[in-house]
Amino acid sequence: MLAAPLFLQDEQFSSTLSLVNASNLTTYATVTLRSLSGQTILQKKAPLPGSSPIQISVQQLLQEADSPETRGSILVEQSPDLNGLAVLAQLSITYNGSHASYIDEELAMPDPSMGSSVLRGVARAGRESTLIAVSSLSQTPQEVRVDCLSHHANPISNTLELAPNSTVMTEACSQDHSNPQSLIAPGRPANSGDPESLGVQLVSNAGPGQFAAFGITQRRGASESIFGAVPFTDPKLTASPSTVFAGLPVGAADLLGQGSYKPYVALANFSLRPTHVTVRFSRTSGLSGSTIASDTPVGDINLPPQRTQILPLADLQGDSGMRNSFVVTSDAAPGDIGVSMASKAPGSEGEVELLGKDAQQPENGGAHPWSVAHGNDSTVLIFNHTQQEQRVVATILNGKALWQKLIKLSPLETIALSMNELIKNQVRDDRQRVLPADLVEGEIIWTMSDPQTVTGRLLVSNRIAAMARNFSCSPFPTLCGASMNNSSGTVNVGDSIGFSVNYSTCLGYNVGDCSGPSTSGGSANFSWSGSGSAFTLQTSCSREPSCSVTGSNPGTGTLTAQVSYYNCIYYPQAQVTVAPTVSFTGGNNYIFEGSDPTVTGFNQEQVQGNPSQGTFSWSATTTSVNHPNIFFNGSSSPYSTSSDVVTVTGDAPSSSLLDTTLTVGYSANNQSAQTPATRTITIRLFKFLQQAGNIQVIPINNSNPPQYGYTSYVYYNVYTNPGGQLLQPGYRNISVYETVSQPNSNFPVTEVTGTGGTDDNSEVVDTLSIYGSSPLPSNFSATADQWLGVGGFIVRHNTLSWSQSGPSITNLGPTS
Numbered sequence: 066m067l068a069a070p071l072f073l074q075d076e077q078f079s080s081t082l083s084l085v086n087a088s089n090l091t092t093y094a095t096v097t098l099r100s101l102s103g104q105t106i107l108q109k110k111a112p113l114p115g116s117s118p119i120q121i122s123v124q125q126l127l128q129e130a131d132s133p134e135t136r137g138s139i140l141v142e143q144s145p146d147l148n149g150l151a152v153l154a155q156l157s158i159t160y161n162g163s164h165a166s167y168i169d170e171e172l173a174m175p176d177p178s179m180g181s182s183v184l185r186g187v188a189r190a191g192r193e194s195t196l197i198a199v200s201s202l203s204q205t206p207q208e209v210r211v212d213c214l215s216h217h218a219n220p221i222s223n224t225l226e227l228a229p230n231s232t233v234m235t236e237a238c239s240q241d242h243s244n245p246q247s248l249i250a251p252g253r254p255a256n257s258g259d260p261e262s263l264g265v266q267l268v269s270n271a272g273p274g275q276f277a278a279f280g281i282t283q284r285r286g287a288s289e290s291i292f293g294a295v296p297f298t299d300p301k302l303t304a305s306p307s308t309v310f311a312g313l314p315v316g317a318a319d320l321l322g323q324g325s326y327k328p329y330v331a332l333a334n335f336s337l338r339p340t341h342v343t344v345r346f347s348r349t350s351g352l353s354g355s356t357i358a359s360d361t362p363v364g365d366i367n368l369p370p371q372r373t374q375i376l377p378l379a380d381l382q383g384d385s386g387m388r389n390s391f392v393v394t395s396d397a398a399p400g401d402i403g404v405s406m407a408s409k410a411p412g413s414e415g416e417v418e419l420l421g422k423d424a425q426q427p428e429n430g431g432a433h434p435w436s437v438a439h440g441n442d443s444t445v446l447i448f449n450h451t452q453q454e455q456r457v458v459a460t461i462l463n464g465k466a467l468w469q470k471l472i473k474l475s476p477l478e479t480i481a482l483s484m485n486e487l488i489k490n491q492v493r494d495d496r497q498r499v500l501p502a503d504l505v506e507g508e509i510i511w512t513m514s515d516p517q518t519v520t521g522r523l524l525v526s527n528r529i530a531a532m533a534r535n536f537s538c539s540p541f542p543t544l545c546g547a548s549m550n551n552s553s554g555t556v557n558v559g560d561s562i563g564f565s566v567n568y569s570t571c572l573g574y575n576v577g578d579c580s581g582p583s584t585s586g587g588s589a590n591f592s593w594s595g596s597g598s599a600f601t602l603q604t605s606c607s608r609e610p611s612c613s614v615t616g617s618n619p620g621t622g623t624l625t626a627q628v629s630y631y632n633c634i635y636y637p638q639a640q641v642t643v644a645p646t647v648s649f650t651g652g653n654n655y656i657f658e659g660s661d662p663t664v665t666g667f668n669q670e671q672v673q674g675n676p677s678q679g680t681f682s683w684s685a686t687t688t689s690v691n692h693p694n695i696f697f698n699g700s701s702s703p704y705s706t707s708s709d710v711v712t713v714t715g716d717a718p719s720s721s722l723l724d725t726t727l728t729v730g731y732s733a734n735n736q737s738a739q740t741p742a743t744r745t746i747t748i749r750l751f752k753f754l755q756q757a758g759n760i761q762v763i764p765i766n767n768s769n770p771p772q773y774g775y776t777s778y779v780y781y782n783v784y785t786n787p788g789g790q791l792l793q794p795g796y797r798n799i800s801v802y803e804t805v806s807q808p809n810s811n812f813p814v815t816e817v818t819g820t821g822g823t824d825d826n827s828e829v830v831d832t833l834s835i836y837g838s839s840p841l842p843s844n845f846s847a848t849a850d851q852w853l854g855v856g857g858f859i860v861r862h863n864t865l866s867w868s869q870s871g872p873s874i875t876n877l878g879p880t881s
Contacts, residue, residue, distance in 0.1 A: 067172035068277040069139040069156040070232060071198035072098070072123050077248070080123040081157045082139060083536075085508055086113035087432035088151035088571075097140040098126055101244060103201065103230030106132045113152065116462035118434030118508050123156075136244070138200040138232045138277075141172060150174075153432050155536060158281075166292040169535050170279050171420065173297070175202055177274030181301035187373070187403035188237070188263040188295045189331045189418070190282035191215075195263055195295060196245065197280040199225065200232040207271035213238035214264030214333050216373050227269075227276065237265050237280070248283065248292070260284075262373035264333025264403055267297065293407070293418050300335070300400025304425035307394040308404040309520040312446025312479060314417050315348070315383025315408065320442055321417065322528045324410025326383075330376040330393060333403035334368040340397040342366050346381060347448065347477040349388035358478040364393075368402070387524070388479040390448035392424065399423075417533045424450060425517045433523040433536040435461075435484050436506040440527055443484040445509055447521035449474035455518045461487070461500065463507035470494045474519065484509070512570065515590060516630075543579055544589060545571040547628035547635035555642040555739060556616045558675050561603070564639050565611035566591065566626045579633035590629045597622035599643040616643035618676065619736035646675045647731035647742040651710070655747040657785070658693070658718045661857040663800040663822065671710045672729045672742050679733030680707050687725040693717035693748055695725065718750035719787055749790065753879045754781035754829060754853060754861040762871040765836045774814065774836025777872050781829040783855055789881060798822035801829050802854030805865065810847035813837055814867075820853070829855060835867055845869045 072080040084094055092113050098106040107130035111121060127134060143152035153172075160166035188195040199209055206228055213221045221238045234244050269276050280295025314326035334340050344364030351357050364376050383389040395402040409416035435443035449455045454475055459482060461468040468487065474480060486492065491499040513519045523536040547568040556562035568589055571580060593606040595614065599622035606612035614624060624639045651671030657664045672681060683706045685695035693715040697706040719725060723745040731738040761778040783792040801820040808816050817834040824830055835847065846868060853861040864875040 066202070067141040067152070067154050067174055068200060068202060069154070069170055069172045070200035070277045070279040071170065071234065071281070072137055072139055072156060073135065073158055073248075074123045074127060075135040077161060079159050079161060081159075082121045082123060082141075083118060083155045083157060083434050084111060084113060084121065084141065085118045085153045085432050085434050086115060086151060087153060087508070087510065088147065089115040090147070090151070091115050092144045092147055092151065094144070094152045094154075095142045096121065096126070097142075098123070098130070098137060099140065099230060099232070100134045100137045101232045101234065103228060103232070106130050106134055106137060114464055116508055117464050118506070120434070136234065138198070139172070157534060160290075160292045162289050164289060164291070165530065165532065167532055167534050168281060168292055168294045169420070170294060171296060173277040175274035175277055176299070176302065177272070179302065180273040180299045182269045182271065182273055182275070183300055184267045184276070184278050184297040185300055185333075185335055185400070185403050186265045186278070186280055186295045186297040187331050187333045187405040188265060188280055188282050189260050189293060189375075189405055189407055190263060190284060191261045194283045195237040195265070195280055196234060196248065196283070197237050197265060197278055197295070198232055198234045199227060199267060199276060199278045201227045201230050201276050203271050203275040204229050205271065207269050207275060209276065210268045211238055212266040212268070214266070214335065214371050214373050216262060216375075220371050237263060248281070260329065260331070260375050262331040262333065262375050262405075264335060264373050265295070265297075266335055291416070293416070294420075295405075296420055298400075303400035303423050305423055306397055306399050306402065307392055307424035308421035309424050309448065309450050310391040310393070310406045310419050310421050311448035311520045311522050312387045312481065312524065313389050313391060313406065313408050313419055314387055315381050315389040317383075317385045318387055319385045320387060320444060320524070320526045320528065321533055322531065324412065326408040326410045326417065328378045328381065328391070328406060328408040330364060330378065331373070331405040332366070332368055332376060333373045334370055334397070334401065335403060336397050336401040337370050338397075339370055340368050340395045340402060342368055342393065342395045342402065344376065344378065345392045345394070346378070347390045347392070347450070347479065348382070348384055349479045350384055356475065356478055358475055360477045386481045387444070387446060388481050390450070390479045392450055393421070419522070419535055422520045424520070432508060432510050434506065435509050435523055436525060437485050437488065438505040440529060441532075442526045444524045444526070445482040445484075445511065445521060446479060446524060447472075447474065447482070447511060447519060448479040449477060449519050451518045452476045453518075455513060455515070457511050457513045457519055457521075460510045460512075461507055462510065463504065467504070467507070468494045468498055468500050469496070543571060544628065544630045544633040544635060545569045545580055547589070547626070547637050549626065549637040549639045551639055553640040553642070555644055556600070556614070557644050557646045557739060558616045558619060559646070561613045561615045562641070563611060563613040564624060564626075566628055566637060568628050568635070590627075592627045594625050594627070595622050595641070596625070600624070600641050614641060619643055619645045619734035642736065644736050644739045645679055645731050645733040646740075647672055647681070647729055647738045649729075649742050649744050652744070653746070654723065654744060655749050656713050656715065657856060658715050658748050658750045659857045660714060661800055663798055664856040665712050665714055667796060667799075668713050669710055670713050670727060670744065672731075673709065674731040674733060674738075676733060679731050681709055682707065682730040682732075683711055684728045685713075685725060686728070687719070689717065689724050689748065690720040691717035693719075693725070713746075715748040717748070719748040722747050722788055747787065749785040751783060751855040751858045751860050752786040752789070753784050753881060754855070755784060756780070756874065756876075757782045757828060760872060760874070765834065771838045772836045773838070773840040774834065775871060776832065776834040779831040779833070779874065781831065781853070781861065783823065783827060783829060783860070792823075792827040794826045796823055796827040797825050799827075799856050802852075802857070802859075803831065804852045806850040808835070808847040808849045808867070810845075810867075812842055812845050812847075814841070814847060816849065823855070829853065833865070833872060835872075841869045843869050
């Protein structure tokens with residue numbers, strides 16, 4: 066339940082209730098108007114479209130009820146169908162004098178389970194010029210003690226009686242608890258001159274969460290009264306001793322018109338011991354992408370127990386875009402120091418007041434109604450009050466998400482995001498979307514990975530009307546779940562594979578809730594870890610919603626992402642399998658047919674596995690019409706070879722180039738390579754010889770023993786099929802076979818032949834010597850048949866013819 070302890074609706078004041086549905090569900094809220102006596106004036110259901118704001122005039126509600134009441138309280142209860150806190154509300158009170166005053170009343174959220182029976186507020190005014198409205202949320206009577214702290218005097222206390230559901234409106238610490246007839250009646254005291262400060266503490270005997278309070282201050286301006294707000298908070302729900310004020314005018318303020326604004330701080334020490342208070346000022350300057358954030362101590366004060374103090378902050382140089390933020394910190398316990406802050410332009414009627422936010426409060430997610438209608442400006446001011454870069458996701462909605470952008474804030478940076486500029490300049494978001502040019506109102510949500518690092522507010526201003534309204538009430542955005550985009554993945558050793566996290570955001574009711582109605586936008590913290598030694602995480606994974614891992618060793622491991630927002634934590638996981646790899650590192654894309662040992666040594670193929678020490682499995686397939694049998698290290702199919710180097714042989718040649726495929730699988734650490742190594746080869750057959758160059762003839766002329774004739778050298782290139790491919794240089798000592806018949810000669814001669822093996826150029830060198838015991842006659846002639854073989858295959862048949870000067874060769878084939 067949300068409570069506004071005070072509405073004002075008469076000739077001088079008007080009130081408007083703003084409701085925001087932060088969920089994306091269409092729902093409703095029950096709005097109850099109560100009189101000061103606690104009677105129900107009107108109760109009605111207000112429809113709330115998903116992700117949209119609405120405004121309800123209190124005057125309209127009173128007219129519907131035909132009620133003459135002008136003061137009372139308001140209760141707002143969201144639909145019970147919603148499981149979490151999705152509806153936020155604020156009451157905007159306007160003083161309609163010649164110089165308007167704008168009073169912002171965030172609806173209270175009393176917490177009977179976690180709160181206390183104490184509320185505290187700080188007024189920037191004296192005792193007589195501060196009115197407080199204390200509203201009962203109980204069905205039984207209660208007594209509320211009112212303690213007033215001032216700068217010089219000891220605390221003053223009195224007690225007021227609070228009937229069930231009623232509201233008492235009274236001067237702070239006055240013995241007269243009667244409802245004042247008019248807030249601006251003639252002779253009514255108004256604070257004047259230098260600002261004063263007043264601490265107000267309310268203590269109920271009814272237990273936690275049984276009442277709410279709000280105050281109004283009256284200050285005398287140059288021509289008439291000026292009014293301000295006094296919000297009350299429960300000290301037990303305060304988490305830190307630091308209060309953050311995001312985006313306050315300091316010096317010139319473009320959004321607020323003329324004047325040089327000077328901020329000041331009102332302090333109240335509700336504790337029984339002295340405390341030390343410091344004020345730090347963070348100013349952001351420069352354009353987007355090149356901003357500079359400064360951090361300066363501007364206030365330091367020792368505050369006695371149960372005393373108040375005004376601390377002026379003069380002569381500060383601020384940013385005209387209101388990128389000026391403050392952090393007020395004390396050494397007291399959280400909630401013991403009340404802080405209020407405002408900024409006033411000397412000579413002007415009004416001042417800009419700002420509700421401070423606990424630096425550690427989790428309820429910090431935006432969900433505010435913005436408007437650029439009627440000349441209004443709507444500006445989101447977000448302050449990173451940490452020393453680390455923070456990320457904020459800003460989402461603008463009007464029934465659905467229209468625009469969303471990730472914004473990075475440098476340490477201590479304040480950003481100003483103007484709705485007017487986004488629409489006018491058609492600024493694109495992270496998905497290249499722009500806001501409709503005719504859009505005039507909607508809702509904005511901002512979320513961050515840690516709600517205790519960034520504080521924001523929405524400023525709705527109007528220079529002509531001298532209006533500056535603040536919206537900073539927030540739901541508790543939380544995580545509803547997280548999952549990995551893929552539950553498993555396989556990667557090779559040395560390669561990388563990426564995973565990412567998907568998460569959903571909802572609205573919680575209490576700190577610790579991790580469920581509720583879903584909403585748009587959202588941020589989270591991310592950290593990644595892995596089990597085992599199969600993979601390593603890349604350094605880029607830190608704080609990112611995606612992570613790439615690199616395979617280190619074959620095996621499996623678990624990749625875990627920790628996705629957290631405040632105290633909602635999820636651990637989605639993915640199973641990562643790392644596979645070894647295998648590839649060919651040695652050998653050729655051909656082998657030679659046959660089993661001649663001088664040939665098979667050139668038929669070696671080599672593979673490499675990563676990592677080493679694994680096991681290889683070899684196999685072969687062929688489409689050759691000659692149907693060769695393929696052997697690995699002499700073994701035929703089924704193959705059992707498991708080494709990295711094998712000698713591959715075939716008993717028939719290929720019928721076309723690259724018609725045989727070698728396939729090698731690999732396994733290590735019980736994991737197999739995803740892709741085997743393959744190589745297509747040709748089984749080449751030594752087919753024919755082709756003479757290379759002229760025959761060299763060397764005479765033989767020996768006398769002892771007598772030998773007369775010559776030696777001839779014939780060089781042949783070796784060709785293989787299929788394709789008639791030349792045997793490249795480098796194949797030395799492949800066996801060469803030669804037979805020559807007995808010469809048919811007209812003179813007695815001796816024939817000597819010799820080949821051996823191929824030379825360094827892979828050529829066959831045929832050496833033929835023929836000689837007699839006396840010189841060869843001039844009519845010498847002789848013939849013989851010659852057969853040459855390479856690697857066990859006949860590749861040439863010649864007819865050799867000799868004369869006195871040398872041999873001649875007739876090729877009888879084969880020639881292709």
